[in-house]
Amino acid sequence: MSVFPDLCAIELNCQASAIELFQRCQHESYALLLDSAAQSHENCAYDIIFRQPELVLSCKAGKLKISADNPSKLPPVPESAAELCRYAEQLNQLSGRYSGPAELPFQGGFAGAVGYDHGRSLEVIPEFNADTYQSPDAVLAYYSQALIIDRQSDTVWLVAPIKRSEELRAFWEQPVATKKPDTFQLLSDWQSNMSEQQYIGKFDAVQNYLLAGDTYQINLAQRYSASYQGSEWSAYLKLRHANSAPFSAFMRLPGSAILSLSPERFLLTDAKGQVETKPIKGTRPRFDDTHKDQASQQTLLSSEKDRAENLMIVDLLRNDLSKNCEPGSIKTPSLFTIESFPAVHHLVSTVVGKLQPGRTALSLFNGAFPGGSITGAPKIRAMQIIEELEPHRRNIYCGSMGYFSQHGRSDTSITIRTLLAEDGQLHCWAGGGLVADSTAAEEYQETKDKVSRILPVLTS
Numbered sequence: 469m470s471v472f473p474d475l476c477a478i479e480l481n482c483q484a485s486a487i488e489l490f491q492r493c494q495h496e497s498y499a500l501l502l503d504s505a506a507q508s509h510e511n512c513a514y515d516i517i518f519r520q521p522e523l524v525l526s527c528k529a530g531k532l533k534i535s536a537d538n539p540s541k542l543p544p545v546p547e548s549a550a551e552l553c554r555y556a557e558q559l560n561q562l563s564g565r566y567s568g569p570a571e572l573p574f575q576g577g578f579a580g581a582v583g584y585d586h587g588r589s590l591e592v593i594p595e596f597n598a599d600t601y602q603s604p605d606a607v608l609a610y611y612s613q614a615l616i617i618d619r620q621s622d623t624v625w626l627v628a629p630i631k632r633s634e635e636l637r638a639f640w641e642q643p644v645a646t647k648k649p650d651t652f653q654l655l656s657d658w659q660s661n662m663s664e665q666q667y668i669g670k671f672d673a674v675q676n677y678l679l680a681g682d683t684y685q686i687n688l689a690q691r692y693s694a695s696y697q698g699s700e701w702s703a704y705l706k707l708r709h710a711n712s713a714p715f716s717a718f719m720r721l722p723g724s725a726i727l728s729l730s731p732e733r734f735l736l737t738d739a740k741g742q743v744e745t746k747p748i749k750g751t752r753p754r755f756d757d758t759h760k761d762q763a764s765q766q767t768l769l770s771s772e773k774d775r776a777e778n779l780m781i782v783d784l785l786r787n788d789l790s791k792n793c794e795p796g797s798i799k800t801p802s803l804f805t806i807e808s809f810p811a812v813h814h815l816v817s818t819v820v821g822k823l824q825p826g827r828t829a830l831s832l833f834n835g836a837f838p839g840g841s842i843t844g845a846p847k848i849r850a851m852q853i854i855e856e857l858e859p860h861r862r863n864i865y866c867g868s869m870g871y872f873s874q875h876g877r878s879d880t881s882i883t884i885r886t887l888l889a890e891d892g893q894l895h896c897w898a899g900g901g902l903v904a905d906s907t908a909a910e911e912y913q914e915t916k917d918k919v920s921r922i923l924p925v926l927t928s
Contacts, residue, residue: 470564471541472522473612473629475576477568478637482624484644486515486617487705491647492639493519494701494720498609500579502870502879503708503716504619515617516871518579521609523559525578527552528604530589549589549605552582553834556608556872560830563874564612564629570739572616572625573879578830579871580608581719581726581883584862587838591848596855601863603724603890608872615640650699652706654894658692658923661859664912670857671908677853678904685780686844686853689899690915691860692923700725700889703926707887711810711921715881717869724890726864729922731809732882734839734868735832739876741823743793743832747781747841748882749901750774750815753917754808765806765813774815775804777901782817784840784847791835793821811921829878833868839882842866844901864888865897885922896922 482489490501500518523536527549534545543558556578566575586606587593613636616625628636662670667690674686696703704718704727715730733746752768755761768774786798802818823832843866844850865888870880887896898915 469562471559471562472564472576472610473631474564475566475568475612475627476630476633477566477572477575478626478628478633480624480626480637480641482641486517488644489615489617489640490517490718491701493517494718496520497720497722498524498607500719501717502579503718504714513619514573515619516574517615518609518611518613518871520613521611524607524609525552525556526604527586527589527606529599549586552586552589552606552608553830557828557830559610560828560872560874566875567630568627569625572627573877574614574616574627574871574873575875576612576627577872577874578608578610580606581864581867581869582606582608582837583864583867584838584842586867587851590834590837591851593848593851594855597859597861599861601861601888601890603721603863603888605863606867607721649705650702652698652700652702652926653696654926655695655697658694658896658927661691661693667912668908671902671906671911673857674853674902675904678902683850683853684845685777685901685903686850687842687866687899687901688854688911689858689862689865689897691865692896692898692919694894694926695892696889696894697892700727703727703887703889703894706925707922710925711885713809713885715869717881719869724888726869726883726886726888728869728881728883728886730869730881730884730886731807731814732841732884734870734880734882735829735836735878736880737823737829737832737876737878741827741876743789743821743823745785745789745819745836746816747778747785747819747839748807748814748816749778749781749841751900751914751917752813753920754811754813765808768813768815769804769806773903773905777903778804778815778817780845780903781841781901782819784845785819785836788836788840788847789819789821789832792823792827792832794824797822812917829872829876833872833878833880837868838866839868841901842882842884842899862897863895866899885918887922894926
Protein backbone atom coordinates (compact mmCIF):
# COMPACT_ATOMS: atom_id res chain seq x y z
CA MET A 469 0.00 0.00 0.00
CA SER A 470 1.39 3.41 -0.97
CA VAL A 471 0.87 6.49 1.16
CA PHE A 472 2.85 8.91 -1.00
CA PRO A 473 1.84 10.03 -4.52
CA ASP A 474 2.74 8.28 -7.75
CA LEU A 475 5.62 10.07 -9.48
CA CYS A 476 6.74 10.78 -13.01
CA ALA A 477 9.96 12.17 -14.46
CA ILE A 478 9.86 14.88 -17.15
CA GLU A 479 12.81 16.26 -19.08
CA LEU A 480 12.63 20.05 -18.90
CA ASN A 481 13.55 22.67 -21.45
CA CYS A 482 15.73 24.53 -19.01
CA GLN A 483 19.10 26.18 -19.61
CA ALA A 484 19.57 27.69 -16.15
CA SER A 485 22.21 26.50 -13.68
CA ALA A 486 21.41 24.75 -10.42
CA ILE A 487 22.33 27.93 -8.56
CA GLU A 488 19.94 30.04 -10.66
CA LEU A 489 17.16 27.50 -10.22
CA PHE A 490 17.62 27.09 -6.48
CA GLN A 491 17.45 30.88 -6.13
CA ARG A 492 13.70 30.51 -6.73
CA CYS A 493 13.10 28.43 -3.64
CA GLN A 494 16.10 29.01 -1.35
CA HIS A 495 13.90 30.94 1.09
CA GLU A 496 11.49 28.01 1.60
CA SER A 497 11.72 25.89 4.74
CA TYR A 498 13.31 22.52 3.95
CA ALA A 499 14.55 23.63 0.52
CA LEU A 500 17.71 21.65 -0.05
CA LEU A 501 20.40 21.88 -2.72
CA LEU A 502 22.92 19.05 -3.13
CA ASP A 503 25.53 20.88 -5.14
CA SER A 504 28.34 19.21 -7.11
CA ALA A 505 30.24 22.46 -7.04
CA ALA A 506 33.70 21.18 -8.02
CA GLN A 507 33.33 21.21 -11.79
CA SER A 508 36.12 18.77 -12.67
CA HIS A 509 35.89 16.31 -9.76
CA GLU A 510 35.08 12.69 -10.63
CA ASN A 511 32.17 12.59 -8.16
CA CYS A 512 30.37 15.59 -9.66
CA ALA A 513 27.62 13.81 -11.60
CA TYR A 514 24.40 15.52 -10.44
CA ASP A 515 23.01 18.62 -8.80
CA ILE A 516 19.68 17.94 -7.06
CA ILE A 517 17.14 20.43 -5.70
CA PHE A 518 14.51 19.26 -3.21
CA ARG A 519 11.52 21.30 -2.02
CA GLN A 520 8.05 21.06 -0.49
CA PRO A 521 8.42 17.78 1.42
CA GLU A 522 5.42 15.56 2.12
CA LEU A 523 6.54 15.13 5.74
CA VAL A 524 9.50 15.92 7.98
CA LEU A 525 11.16 13.73 10.60
CA SER A 526 13.30 15.61 13.12
CA CYS A 527 15.28 14.63 16.20
CA LYS A 528 16.15 16.67 19.25
CA ALA A 529 17.21 15.64 22.76
CA GLY A 530 16.80 11.98 21.91
CA LYS A 531 13.20 12.33 20.70
CA LEU A 532 11.83 11.68 17.21
CA LYS A 533 9.07 13.97 15.96
CA ILE A 534 7.06 14.06 12.74
CA SER A 535 5.41 16.92 10.89
CA ALA A 536 2.86 15.68 8.32
CA ASP A 537 -0.54 16.69 6.97
CA ASN A 538 -2.13 13.27 7.59
CA PRO A 539 -0.10 11.48 10.28
CA SER A 540 -3.01 9.09 10.95
CA LYS A 541 -2.27 7.35 7.62
CA LEU A 542 1.28 6.57 8.68
CA PRO A 543 2.74 3.81 10.85
CA PRO A 544 3.00 4.74 14.55
CA VAL A 545 5.94 7.07 15.15
CA PRO A 546 8.59 5.74 17.57
CA GLU A 547 9.54 8.09 20.38
CA SER A 548 13.29 7.44 20.30
CA ALA A 549 15.57 9.33 17.92
CA ALA A 550 17.52 6.06 17.57
CA GLU A 551 14.65 4.86 15.34
CA LEU A 552 15.04 7.70 12.79
CA CYS A 553 16.59 5.61 9.99
CA ARG A 554 14.47 2.53 10.66
CA TYR A 555 11.27 4.60 10.53
CA ALA A 556 12.40 6.41 7.36
CA GLU A 557 13.16 2.97 5.88
CA GLN A 558 9.63 1.88 6.75
CA LEU A 559 8.12 4.99 5.16
CA ASN A 560 10.23 4.63 1.99
CA GLN A 561 8.44 1.32 1.44
CA LEU A 562 5.16 3.26 1.23
CA SER A 563 6.32 5.27 -1.80
CA GLY A 564 4.05 5.50 -4.83
CA ARG A 565 4.88 4.14 -8.28
CA TYR A 566 7.63 5.87 -10.24
CA SER A 567 7.46 6.26 -14.03
CA GLY A 568 10.62 7.59 -15.62
CA PRO A 569 14.22 6.80 -16.55
CA ALA A 570 15.62 4.06 -14.31
CA GLU A 571 19.04 5.74 -14.19
CA LEU A 572 17.88 8.90 -12.38
CA PRO A 573 19.49 8.88 -8.92
CA PHE A 574 16.44 10.08 -6.99
CA GLN A 575 12.95 8.70 -7.58
CA GLY A 576 11.15 9.91 -4.47
CA GLY A 577 12.27 9.33 -0.91
CA PHE A 578 14.15 10.97 1.93
CA ALA A 579 16.82 13.66 1.97
CA GLY A 580 18.22 15.97 4.61
CA ALA A 581 20.89 16.53 7.23
CA VAL A 582 21.92 14.32 10.15
CA GLY A 583 24.17 16.05 12.66
CA TYR A 584 27.06 14.49 14.57
CA ASP A 585 25.08 14.75 17.82
CA HIS A 586 22.52 12.28 16.47
CA GLY A 587 25.23 9.75 17.31
CA ARG A 588 24.26 10.20 20.97
CA SER A 589 21.05 8.33 20.19
CA LEU A 590 22.94 5.43 18.63
CA GLU A 591 25.82 4.98 21.09
CA VAL A 592 26.46 5.52 24.82
CA ILE A 593 28.11 8.94 24.97
CA PRO A 594 28.38 11.04 28.16
CA GLU A 595 26.83 14.51 28.18
CA PHE A 596 29.37 17.03 29.43
CA ASN A 597 28.26 19.82 27.08
CA ALA A 598 24.84 21.46 27.04
CA ASP A 599 22.93 21.62 23.77
CA THR A 600 23.05 25.35 22.99
CA TYR A 601 21.74 25.00 19.42
CA GLN A 602 18.12 25.50 18.44
CA SER A 603 18.65 23.48 15.25
CA PRO A 604 17.60 19.82 15.42
CA ASP A 605 20.16 17.04 15.71
CA ALA A 606 18.77 15.48 12.54
CA VAL A 607 16.22 16.27 9.82
CA LEU A 608 15.10 13.79 7.17
CA ALA A 609 12.21 14.87 4.94
CA TYR A 610 10.26 12.82 2.42
CA TYR A 611 10.35 14.58 -0.95
CA SER A 612 8.09 13.72 -3.87
CA GLN A 613 9.58 16.62 -5.83
CA ALA A 614 13.17 16.89 -7.03
CA LEU A 615 14.92 18.74 -9.82
CA ILE A 616 17.90 16.73 -11.12
CA ILE A 617 20.60 18.37 -13.23
CA ASP A 618 22.64 15.66 -14.97
CA ARG A 619 26.13 17.12 -15.34
CA GLN A 620 27.27 14.44 -17.79
CA SER A 621 24.45 14.75 -20.34
CA ASP A 622 23.61 18.40 -19.60
CA THR A 623 19.93 17.57 -19.14
CA VAL A 624 17.42 18.63 -16.47
CA TRP A 625 14.80 16.25 -15.11
CA LEU A 626 11.83 16.99 -12.87
CA VAL A 627 10.64 14.21 -10.59
CA ALA A 628 7.20 15.18 -9.35
CA PRO A 629 3.74 13.87 -8.40
CA ILE A 630 1.89 13.04 -11.60
CA LYS A 631 -1.03 15.25 -10.59
CA ARG A 632 1.25 18.28 -10.12
CA SER A 633 3.71 17.69 -12.93
CA GLU A 634 2.50 20.39 -15.32
CA GLU A 635 2.17 22.99 -12.56
CA LEU A 636 5.72 22.26 -11.41
CA ARG A 637 7.04 22.17 -14.97
CA ALA A 638 5.75 25.73 -15.42
CA PHE A 639 7.41 26.80 -12.16
CA TRP A 640 10.84 25.53 -13.20
CA GLU A 641 10.70 26.46 -16.88
CA GLN A 642 9.86 30.12 -16.34
CA PRO A 643 12.61 32.52 -17.43
CA VAL A 644 15.39 33.18 -14.95
CA ALA A 645 14.92 36.57 -13.33
CA THR A 646 18.05 38.67 -12.89
CA LYS A 647 18.17 39.80 -9.31
CA LYS A 648 20.75 41.66 -7.31
CA PRO A 649 22.14 39.35 -4.60
CA ASP A 650 20.87 39.96 -1.09
CA THR A 651 23.42 41.43 1.27
CA PHE A 652 25.43 39.52 3.84
CA GLN A 653 27.99 40.76 6.32
CA LEU A 654 29.75 39.69 9.47
CA LEU A 655 29.19 41.91 12.48
CA SER A 656 32.14 40.62 14.50
CA ASP A 657 35.50 38.93 14.14
CA TRP A 658 35.71 35.15 14.19
CA GLN A 659 36.35 33.79 17.68
CA SER A 660 37.52 30.25 18.42
CA ASN A 661 36.13 28.33 21.38
CA MET A 662 39.70 27.56 22.43
CA SER A 663 42.95 29.51 22.39
CA GLU A 664 46.12 28.00 20.94
CA GLN A 665 47.31 27.23 24.46
CA GLN A 666 43.99 25.56 25.30
CA TYR A 667 44.25 23.54 22.08
CA ILE A 668 47.74 22.39 23.09
CA GLY A 669 46.43 21.39 26.52
CA LYS A 670 43.70 19.29 24.89
CA PHE A 671 46.25 17.87 22.45
CA ASP A 672 48.34 16.74 25.43
CA ALA A 673 45.25 15.13 26.99
CA VAL A 674 44.66 13.23 23.75
CA GLN A 675 48.28 12.04 23.78
CA ASN A 676 47.77 10.67 27.29
CA TYR A 677 44.73 8.69 26.11
CA LEU A 678 46.66 7.38 23.11
CA LEU A 679 49.63 6.31 25.22
CA ALA A 680 47.29 4.65 27.73
CA GLY A 681 45.82 2.55 24.90
CA ASP A 682 42.30 4.00 25.09
CA THR A 683 42.32 4.79 21.35
CA TYR A 684 44.57 4.80 18.30
CA GLN A 685 43.32 8.11 16.91
CA ILE A 686 41.08 10.97 18.06
CA ASN A 687 39.64 13.77 15.96
CA LEU A 688 39.92 17.04 17.92
CA ALA A 689 38.13 20.12 16.56
CA GLN A 690 37.76 23.78 17.44
CA ARG A 691 34.72 25.91 16.64
CA TYR A 692 34.86 29.44 15.22
CA SER A 693 31.88 31.75 15.68
CA ALA A 694 30.89 35.22 14.48
CA SER A 695 27.72 37.28 14.48
CA TYR A 696 26.21 38.23 11.13
CA GLN A 697 23.28 39.82 9.37
CA GLY A 698 21.76 39.28 5.95
CA SER A 699 21.26 36.38 3.59
CA GLU A 700 22.76 32.98 4.42
CA TRP A 701 22.28 32.02 0.76
CA SER A 702 24.47 34.95 -0.31
CA ALA A 703 27.10 33.77 2.17
CA TYR A 704 26.96 30.30 0.65
CA LEU A 705 27.47 31.72 -2.85
CA LYS A 706 30.59 33.57 -1.70
CA LEU A 707 31.98 30.45 -0.08
CA ARG A 708 31.14 28.29 -3.09
CA HIS A 709 32.98 30.65 -5.42
CA ALA A 710 36.13 30.46 -3.29
CA ASN A 711 36.00 26.86 -2.13
CA SER A 712 34.14 24.63 -4.60
CA ALA A 713 33.75 21.04 -3.40
CA PRO A 714 32.02 17.96 -4.83
CA PHE A 715 29.66 17.38 -1.90
CA SER A 716 28.55 20.95 -1.25
CA ALA A 717 25.03 21.60 0.04
CA PHE A 718 22.68 24.30 1.31
CA MET A 719 19.61 23.57 3.42
CA ARG A 720 17.08 26.02 4.77
CA LEU A 721 15.50 25.00 8.08
CA PRO A 722 12.69 26.93 9.82
CA GLY A 723 15.08 28.69 12.22
CA SER A 724 18.51 28.16 10.69
CA ALA A 725 20.51 27.28 7.60
CA ILE A 726 23.31 24.82 6.79
CA LEU A 727 26.11 25.86 4.43
CA SER A 728 28.37 22.96 3.48
CA LEU A 729 31.47 22.90 1.25
CA SER A 730 32.34 19.28 1.90
CA PRO A 731 34.99 17.41 -0.12
CA GLU A 732 34.17 14.04 1.44
CA ARG A 733 31.74 11.30 0.48
CA PHE A 734 30.36 9.23 3.34
CA LEU A 735 28.28 6.47 1.72
CA LEU A 736 27.12 5.82 -1.84
CA THR A 737 24.79 2.93 -2.65
CA ASP A 738 23.29 2.00 -5.98
CA ALA A 739 19.99 0.27 -6.77
CA LYS A 740 21.76 -3.12 -6.88
CA GLY A 741 23.19 -2.75 -3.37
CA GLN A 742 26.76 -1.86 -4.28
CA VAL A 743 28.33 0.34 -1.59
CA GLU A 744 31.20 2.85 -1.65
CA THR A 745 32.78 5.06 1.01
CA LYS A 746 35.73 7.42 0.48
CA PRO A 747 37.33 8.45 3.79
CA ILE A 748 39.66 11.45 3.91
CA LYS A 749 42.53 11.42 6.37
CA GLY A 750 45.70 13.38 5.68
CA THR A 751 45.94 17.06 4.74
CA ARG A 752 48.51 19.52 3.38
CA PRO A 753 47.99 23.19 2.35
CA ARG A 754 47.80 24.41 -1.27
CA PHE A 755 50.20 27.05 -2.64
CA ASP A 756 49.94 29.46 -5.56
CA ASP A 757 53.52 28.59 -6.53
CA THR A 758 53.35 25.41 -8.64
CA HIS A 759 56.60 23.93 -7.33
CA LYS A 760 55.64 24.52 -3.69
CA ASP A 761 52.19 23.06 -4.34
CA GLN A 762 53.60 19.91 -5.93
CA ALA A 763 56.09 19.55 -3.07
CA SER A 764 53.26 19.84 -0.54
CA GLN A 765 51.34 17.14 -2.39
CA GLN A 766 54.36 14.84 -2.50
CA THR A 767 55.06 15.37 1.20
CA LEU A 768 51.52 14.21 1.99
CA LEU A 769 51.75 11.20 -0.32
CA SER A 770 55.01 10.00 1.28
CA SER A 771 54.04 10.71 4.91
CA GLU A 772 54.07 7.49 6.93
CA LYS A 773 52.07 9.18 9.69
CA ASP A 774 49.25 10.29 7.36
CA ARG A 775 49.15 6.93 5.61
CA ALA A 776 48.89 5.20 9.00
CA GLU A 777 46.05 7.57 10.03
CA ASN A 778 44.23 6.87 6.80
CA LEU A 779 44.64 3.13 7.15
CA MET A 780 43.22 3.18 10.70
CA ILE A 781 40.03 4.81 9.39
CA VAL A 782 39.84 2.43 6.42
CA ASP A 783 39.90 -0.49 8.88
CA LEU A 784 37.23 1.18 11.02
CA LEU A 785 34.97 1.72 7.99
CA ARG A 786 35.48 -1.83 6.77
CA ASN A 787 34.21 -2.94 10.17
CA ASP A 788 31.24 -0.53 10.07
CA LEU A 789 30.26 -1.66 6.58
CA SER A 790 30.49 -5.33 7.58
CA LYS A 791 27.44 -4.86 9.84
CA ASN A 792 25.22 -4.65 6.75
CA CYS A 793 27.32 -5.97 3.85
CA GLU A 794 27.77 -9.53 2.62
CA PRO A 795 30.73 -11.39 4.14
CA GLY A 796 33.74 -11.24 1.82
CA SER A 797 32.31 -8.40 -0.28
CA ILE A 798 34.26 -5.57 1.37
CA LYS A 799 37.31 -4.53 -0.65
CA THR A 800 39.70 -1.58 -0.75
CA PRO A 801 40.35 -0.86 -4.45
CA SER A 802 42.19 2.39 -3.77
CA LEU A 803 44.48 3.42 -0.92
CA PHE A 804 46.18 6.79 -0.36
CA THR A 805 45.09 8.69 -3.47
CA ILE A 806 45.70 12.44 -3.61
CA GLU A 807 42.65 14.64 -4.22
CA SER A 808 43.25 18.40 -4.46
CA PHE A 809 40.84 21.18 -3.49
CA PRO A 810 41.16 24.98 -3.46
CA ALA A 811 42.62 25.19 0.06
CA VAL A 812 44.23 21.80 0.69
CA HIS A 813 45.42 18.46 -0.68
CA HIS A 814 43.80 15.39 0.89
CA LEU A 815 44.74 11.72 1.16
CA VAL A 816 41.69 9.66 0.14
CA SER A 817 41.00 5.92 0.11
CA THR A 818 38.06 3.95 -1.30
CA VAL A 819 36.23 1.04 0.35
CA VAL A 820 33.46 -0.91 -1.42
CA GLY A 821 31.01 -3.65 -0.47
CA LYS A 822 27.68 -5.32 -1.29
CA LEU A 823 24.59 -5.02 0.89
CA GLN A 824 23.17 -8.19 2.40
CA PRO A 825 19.70 -9.19 1.15
CA GLY A 826 17.07 -7.25 3.08
CA ARG A 827 19.45 -4.45 4.06
CA THR A 828 19.06 -0.94 2.66
CA ALA A 829 20.99 2.30 2.31
CA LEU A 830 19.30 3.56 5.48
CA SER A 831 20.28 0.51 7.53
CA LEU A 832 23.86 0.87 6.22
CA PHE A 833 23.88 4.56 7.19
CA ASN A 834 22.49 3.80 10.64
CA GLY A 835 25.17 1.17 11.23
CA ALA A 836 28.08 3.38 10.16
CA PHE A 837 27.05 6.79 11.54
CA PRO A 838 28.87 8.99 12.41
CA GLY A 839 31.65 8.47 9.91
CA GLY A 840 34.87 7.14 11.39
CA SER A 841 37.08 9.65 9.58
CA ILE A 842 35.85 12.41 11.91
CA THR A 843 35.71 10.52 15.21
CA GLY A 844 38.78 8.33 15.54
CA ALA A 845 39.31 4.69 16.37
CA PRO A 846 37.90 2.82 18.17
CA LYS A 847 34.89 5.00 17.36
CA ILE A 848 32.81 4.95 20.55
CA ARG A 849 35.74 5.58 22.90
CA ALA A 850 36.95 8.36 20.60
CA MET A 851 33.49 9.98 20.71
CA GLN A 852 33.50 9.82 24.50
CA ILE A 853 36.86 11.59 24.64
CA ILE A 854 35.73 14.20 22.09
CA GLU A 855 32.77 14.98 24.35
CA GLU A 856 35.13 15.41 27.29
CA LEU A 857 37.65 17.68 25.54
CA GLU A 858 35.67 19.84 23.12
CA PRO A 859 33.86 22.70 24.92
CA HIS A 860 30.74 22.69 22.71
CA ARG A 861 28.65 20.17 20.86
CA ARG A 862 29.14 19.81 17.12
CA ASN A 863 25.56 19.79 15.77
CA ILE A 864 25.81 19.48 11.96
CA TYR A 865 29.64 19.42 11.89
CA CYS A 866 30.95 15.92 11.16
CA GLY A 867 27.44 14.69 10.47
CA SER A 868 26.09 14.01 6.99
CA MET A 869 23.89 15.44 4.23
CA GLY A 870 22.39 13.58 1.29
CA TYR A 871 19.48 11.52 -0.01
CA PHE A 872 17.94 8.03 0.24
CA SER A 873 15.81 7.27 -2.81
CA GLN A 874 13.03 4.72 -2.42
CA HIS A 875 14.56 2.56 -5.20
CA GLY A 876 17.76 1.97 -3.23
CA ARG A 877 20.23 4.58 -4.40
CA SER A 878 21.73 6.97 -1.87
CA ASP A 879 24.62 9.40 -1.64
CA THR A 880 25.74 11.18 1.52
CA SER A 881 28.57 13.45 2.56
CA ILE A 882 30.61 13.99 5.68
CA THR A 883 29.81 17.55 6.74
CA ILE A 884 33.28 18.99 7.17
CA ARG A 885 33.96 22.57 5.90
CA THR A 886 30.39 23.20 7.04
CA LEU A 887 28.74 26.16 8.74
CA LEU A 888 25.59 26.46 10.82
CA ALA A 889 23.73 29.78 10.76
CA GLU A 890 21.18 30.39 13.50
CA ASP A 891 20.04 33.18 15.79
CA GLY A 892 22.37 35.72 14.15
CA GLN A 893 25.44 33.52 14.73
CA LEU A 894 27.61 31.62 12.26
CA HIS A 895 29.51 28.58 13.51
CA CYS A 896 32.33 26.90 11.57
CA TRP A 897 34.52 24.02 12.74
CA ALA A 898 37.93 22.64 11.87
CA GLY A 899 39.61 19.53 13.25
CA GLY A 900 42.06 16.77 12.53
CA GLY A 901 42.94 13.25 13.52
CA LEU A 902 45.57 13.03 16.27
CA VAL A 903 47.82 9.99 16.62
CA ALA A 904 50.78 9.19 18.86
CA ASP A 905 53.38 10.83 16.60
CA SER A 906 51.34 13.99 15.90
CA THR A 907 52.82 17.33 16.95
CA ALA A 908 50.69 20.07 18.47
CA ALA A 909 52.02 22.88 16.26
CA GLU A 910 51.42 20.98 13.02
CA GLU A 911 47.94 19.84 14.01
CA TYR A 912 46.91 23.31 15.14
CA GLN A 913 48.14 24.74 11.82
CA GLU A 914 46.19 22.07 9.93
CA THR A 915 42.94 23.30 11.48
CA LYS A 916 43.83 26.79 10.23
CA ASP A 917 44.59 25.49 6.73
CA LYS A 918 41.21 23.78 6.50
CA VAL A 919 39.27 27.03 6.99
CA SER A 920 41.66 29.26 5.04
CA ARG A 921 39.15 29.52 2.18
CA ILE A 922 36.15 29.97 4.49
CA LEU A 923 36.72 32.43 7.34
CA PRO A 924 38.59 35.11 5.31
CA VAL A 925 36.06 34.86 2.46
CA LEU A 926 33.18 35.90 4.67
CA THR A 927 35.26 38.51 6.49
CA SER A 928 35.98 40.41 3.26
